[in-house]
Structures are given as C-alpha cells and as structure tokens.
Amino acid sequence: MKNIESIVKNNLSHLIDIDASRIDIDLSIFDDYSLTSLSIVILITNICDETDVPVFNFTDADIANLRTLRDVITMFTTAAGQDA
C-alpha cells in the first residue's frame, strides 16, 4: 500500500487545488483548509477508494471528530493496520 500520508495529502491537494508540498498536516481542515462537511466526506471517500480501507470502518463520530489532516492520517493508518 502506498504511504497513507502522501495519499491523504494528494487527495486534499486535488480537492482544494493546493500544492501537496505546502500542506501542513497539523493545520485545521476547517479553519485553514476551509473544508465543509460535504468536502470532508468526499475526501474520506476518495482516500478509502485509494487505500482499500472500507468506508464502513468509520463511524459518523470518527468523521465528526476529525480536526486536522494528522487526524485523518491516524484514522486511516489505524484502520489499515486493523485490516492488514
């Protein structure tokens, strides 16, 4: 599997048209990257497709609790580890 951090960064960079090298994974996905609840859903869906992590692994609360890209990376890393 590709590196999850790079997959997450690449997907965000495509979604909001920002160079992946400029993405700081500790910034707020709401305040700093201006994602809406719908754009977070599509980000998670796209990362699921690319990582083969089933989207059903995540609860609504898991997604609601995401604040930074690091949270997203941790959520996928944990899920991928559980599935491995």
Add this chain to the structure above:
Amino acid sequence: MEQIINQVANGRPSTAHSITIYGPGGRAVLPLADLDRLARKTAVYLKSLGVSAGDRIGIVAKNRLEWLLLDLGALKIKAVTAAFEAGKFAPTATLAERYALRIVFSDEASDAPSILPMDGLLAALEALPEDSDLSPVVYAPDDVTTIKFTSGSTGEPKGLAATVGSIDSSISATQVLFNHSSGDKLFIFLPLSLLQQRYWVYSALVFGHDVVLSTYQLAYYALPREAPTVVMGVPAFFETLRKAIAARVEGDDPAALRRAAIEAMGPRIRYLWTGSAPASPEMLRFFEDCGMAIFEGYGMNETCIVTKNAPGAHRRGSVGRPIDGKRLSIGEDGVIVVHSAFPVNTRYLFCAPGDSERIFQPDGSVRTGDLGRFDEDGFLYILGRADDVVVLTNGRNVLVRSIEERLRTCPEVENCIVVGSGEDCLSAILCAPRGEAARDAIKRHIADLNHLNGPDERIGGFLIVDEPFSIENGLLTSQYKPKRREILARFSDEMSHATRGAP
C-alpha cells in the same frame, strides 16, 4: 391525482423492486414487499405501546431502516410522526413534552422513559407474529400524517403539519413530469426528517421502482456502486461533486470530464434533481456538459414543490414551470405568492403570535418572501429574497443575489454576502480559503465586476475572511444558504476596517 398515502398505508408492493440502505452497519438490500411487511409489524408494535390514531410519535435519528419503518408503520395506524433532524434536536423528556409526543424513538441514548432506542426495534419486531392483522385505514385530503419543522434562523423551530392532500398532490405532479418507473433507481441521502425525501420511498412503493437510502456520510461512496438513475440532491452536494470530478481530470477535456462524472455517479444517470437553494449556473452547466441533465426547482416547507424544470420543459437559470396543483401570482412588491389546490397547511404549530399570519394568507395562499418573475413561456426565475434587497441611502433598492453569484465566480471566493442597507454603497464579506493571500486576485475580480455593473451595484468596500461559512459555525442554514444577519454580526468589527473605495 393519485391516492398515494392511502396506497402506501394499505397496499402490498410487489417483490420486483427493492430498497438498498447504506448506514454505519454497512449495505443492506430489502425487497419493497419485505419493507412493507416489516412496516406492518411496526404498526402492530406501535399499537402494543399504546399508540393509536392521532397520537404523535417523535423520531430523532439519522437515516436508517428503522426510521422508515416507524414512518410507514405510523401511516398504517394513522399515527402522526414528528420528524426532528438529528443533531439539531436532542431526544429529551422536554422535547416529548413540548411537542406532545407519546413516544420518541432515537438513535441517541437517553435516560428519559418516553425515549425509546431505535436499536431495539428490529429485535422487537422479530418477536411479533408474521402476518399481523391490521385494519385498512382511510385518509382524507385534510388529514395530517407528519409534522415537519422549519429551519428558522432564530428562535424555536416552527412546526408544520403536512396534509395528505398536499403529499398526494406533490408526488402525483412530479410523477407526471418524471415518470419514475420500473427501470429507475432513485438515490436519496438528505435527512428523512425532510418530508420530501420520504416522498421517493412512497413513490417506490406505489409506482414500482428501486430506491437507495444513504446517510450523507456515505453518499459519495454509494453513488458509483449503486449506479442510480436519479439523484435527489441540493446545490452544495452537486457543487462538491463537481469540484471532485474536475479535480480528477487534467485540463477540461469534455470526454474526460464525462468519464469522470460516470465514475463518480455510475453510467445510468437519467437526471439529477436539485432544489432547496439556488444553484450556480456554472454547476448546472458543468453537469449538462458531462451529459447529465440536472433540473432545478423551487419550493419551501410551507408550499412543498412549486415549480420544477423537467424533461421537455427545461430552461437553465429558471426554476421551471408550476407543477400541477400549484398556481403562482407575483405581488406588486415582486413577491411570489403560491396558491395550492391542496395546501400543506394554513398555519404553523408551536409558533409565536403573528408567525402564521406573516406567511399564510387568509385565502390559504402562501406569501413566500421570494422575489420572482416569469418569462414569456411561463418559466419562473427567482430574483432573490425580499430580504436580499439592500436599500442604499440614495433610496435605490438593490437585489444583491445576482451580484453575490458573480462574486462567487472568482476562483478564490468560496462564499460571500453583499450588504449595505443604510450605506451609500454596497460592501461584500468574502470567504476565501487563502485569506489575505487572495486579496490581489479578489480585488481584480471586483474591479472587473464594478466596471460592468451599474453605479448602485458596484462594490465599494470588501472584507476577506478565511473562516468558512458552515452549518457548524452557524453561518449557513441547513440548506447551505448564507445567514446574512449572523455573518454580518460575526464580522461587524472587521467590516468597519474593511477595504474602502472602489477597487
């Protein structure tokens, strides 16, 4: 007009079609006949809890099978559902008391004895006999099946009891336009607390087609896997999808965009339905360029569906022609008034004195507060809200919605409002993800617009904010419309220091 509710309550749907449900537990497929069978058991279960005709049951939950079973089960015994949007209402004893609810079902835990967990419903149904004997029920047009709640920006939400006649009339009229039938699979993901979303389940039961119910969290995942023929959405959903599709394609090759759109939604799309908020012309054009018809419509809680573009009667930029059972007039002040053969209701419930009279007219019509005009072929164009009108100090009334739409065409601008009542010129509050880094580009965009706009439509000052307008921070309504008053209040201090002078 079809007797939709009577058929849903008493009918026996065929086994040929199914409902597919996406929720936290995964994906489940249920023949519509089984859905009806479980709904009959739910009706018996509700009766065993002491619920009878006319009683209200509350539902506070996200989309799931049990939500539908309670709604359909209530229909079979003429109980009335009170549909609360999960996350906005908490399942408490206070809620039950305030809205006179006999029982509340919720997917959230609660200690109150009147709140029942939804998780136990399917197990409770299993314990009931298979062929429960229910007496047929008969609904008259004035009967009420459900109470919906308006998403007012201030104060307690108002209730609106929906009549059977209004439901039958709306579903019948849309069926005339779209002929949902055996080959169709309708995709719904907006909250079932919005009555219109349940229409498409009723439609499946009566007209015989498939339907997919998803939570919004799983909607983008489910779409390509289910390959629906129809997607029932709102502009923000399609706008987010548009950006994601465009991001998959290098450049703007139309064939590549079409392929990406099919990857995102499957190959069977017959049309996309959008409503509840204004759709941007760019978004509408994008999907049309992708070969997917997208039909904008108009309506509100108090009127249900009023106008709709449809195959053979579509004019982009308009919200379509009035559907059967609706007649529109436009007052001297430009405000649209809706006359319905079967009104949703003629008053609010749980409202402050005067609330009902402000919108429901003595003749049963609804004063919408929206400004509109018809073209020569009867297509309606929404010009903005009456409260979208900014009155400048020179006495000129300026409709700011079209100006806001033009501001949003700047790639740096995610959202905006234009204000200026009591001022000598308009100002804009613009949400830009890159914040001040986007200033030069935004300034150029405004300068270009000002060059094209009339004197009173020019933006004289602007404020760039990087805080997104969202439902979570209270700056968007649940239908993704900017809340002007709240946005202005949030940034009033900064507005006093905003860039002034024509850019």
